[in-house]
Amino acid sequence: MPYTVKELAQLSGVSVRTLHYYEEVGLLAPRRRANGYREFDADDVARLQQVLLYRDAGMALADIKALLDDESFDMRAALREHLDRLAMRIERTEAMMRTVERTLAALEKGTEMDDKKRFEGMKRLAVEENERRYGAEVRAAYGDDAVDAANEKVLAMDEVQWESAEELGAAILDKLAEAAQAGDACGPAARELCAMHETWLKMYWPDGMYTREAHAALAEGYVADERFRAYYDARIEGGAQFLRDALKAYCAC
Numbered sequence: 001m002p003y004t005v006k007e008l009a010q011l012s013g014v015s016v017r018t019l020h021y022y023e024e025v026g027l028l029a030p031r032r033r034a035n036g037y038r039e040f041d042a043d044d045v046a047r048l049q050q051v052l053l054y055r056d057a058g059m060a061l062a063d064i065k066a067l068l069d070d071e072s073f074d075m076r077a078a079l080r081e082h083l084d085r086l087a088m089r090i091e092r093t094e095a096m097m098r099t100v101e102r103t104l105a106a107l108e109k110g111t112e113m114d115d116k117k118r119f120e121g122m123k124r125l126a127v128e129e130n131e132r133r134y135g136a137e138v139r140a141a142y143g144d145d146a147v148d149a150a151n152e153k154v155l156a157m158d159e160v161q162w163e164s165a166e167e168l169g170a171a172i173l174d175k176l177a178e179a180a181q182a183g184d185a186c187g188p189a190a191r192e193l194c195a196m197h198e199t200w201l202k203m204y205w206p207d208g209m210y211t212r213e214a215h216a217a218l219a220e221g222y223v224a225d226e227r228f229r230a231y232y233d234a235r236i237e238g239g240a241q242f243l244r245d246a247l248k249a250y251c252a253c
Contacts (some may be wrong), residue, residue, distance in 0.1 A: 003040045005030070012048055019048075027065050050075065053082050063234070088129055090119050095125050123162060127151045133227065141217075149180075149206035165203045172196050176243055179235045185245040193243070194250035212251040219247035 009016045022028045023038075026148075028048060030038040047068060054064045067073060097221070130138075131151075139147050175196055179189035201218075202210050222228045222240045232239035 003045070004040045005040070008040045008045070008048070009175060011045075012052070014048070014052070021165075022051065022061075023046070025061055025065065027061065027068070046075070050078065053078075057082065057085060059234075084132070088125075088132070091128070092125050112155045123155050123157060127154055136234035137221075137225070146209055150204055150209075153206055154204060161203070165200065168196060168200045168203070172200060173232075173235045176232065176239050179246065180236050180239055180242040185242060186249045190242075190246040191250060194247050197243075197247065198250075216248055219251070 003011065005016050005019050008014075009019055019028065023030060028040070028044055028051075030040045030044055033039050050068055051064055054067070055061070058231075133214075136148070172193065175189065175193045179185075179187070179193045182189045184190060198210070198215065200217065222232060223244045229240040232243055236242075
């Protein structure tokens with residue numbers, strides 16, 4: 001059945017004003033009745049659902065529009081991907097709940113909580129998420145032994161090591177934005193970015209695994225694999241391409 005803008009707002013939980021804005025930016029294109037009122041059909045409802053799902057995932061409206069307007073867009077694949085994200089969110093919440101419960105129990109008993117247990121849930125989730133998203137490709141490229149050793153290294157991190165790796169990962173994204181805006185893949189900001197990236201990789205890779213050749217090969221994947229490309233391009237337009245070019249120059253030195 002067709003919906004008026006008020007009816008769709010009530011159905012979706014989105015305000016009328018928001019629906020009007022989505023129409024203004026091209027995310028929705030309702031038809032007009034003879035009296036000029038907007039009318040939304042089943043396709044509009046399905047598209048609005050996709051918009052809200054991607055908004056929940058943190059995607060910008062312009063990126064959502066580009067994705068939904070792409071002729072190759074596969075709604076089934078998109079829903080499966082979102083289901084995976086929701087499952088990971090549930091796992092992350094449950095892991096955090098277990099950590100809070102252990103911390104609370106330790107406080108109530110007046111005992112000290114083992115530092116490794118404070119971060120065990122988050123580390124294990126990080127390992128499981130990487131396995132789920134990239135495990136097959138990474139194992140094919142580097143072998144099971146190398147990947148298993150990398151996972152063990154993450155799980156063995158203490159509080160300081162874990163927080164340092166997380167902070168450096170966030171700093172790399174900031175430096176990428178700075179270096180890309182400078183526009184020189186061989187410039188000082190780009191070299192600093194690449195050195196930070198090398199340090200970050202060594203925090204996760206098993207000892208002796210890092211080489212400049214392996215680093216350069218990984219950099220190619222940032223452009224070739226749409227998942228990596230989307231991750232870096234979400235930080236800054238063209239970020240994946242710039243990072244690849246900067247790392248290639250850095251690793252060739």
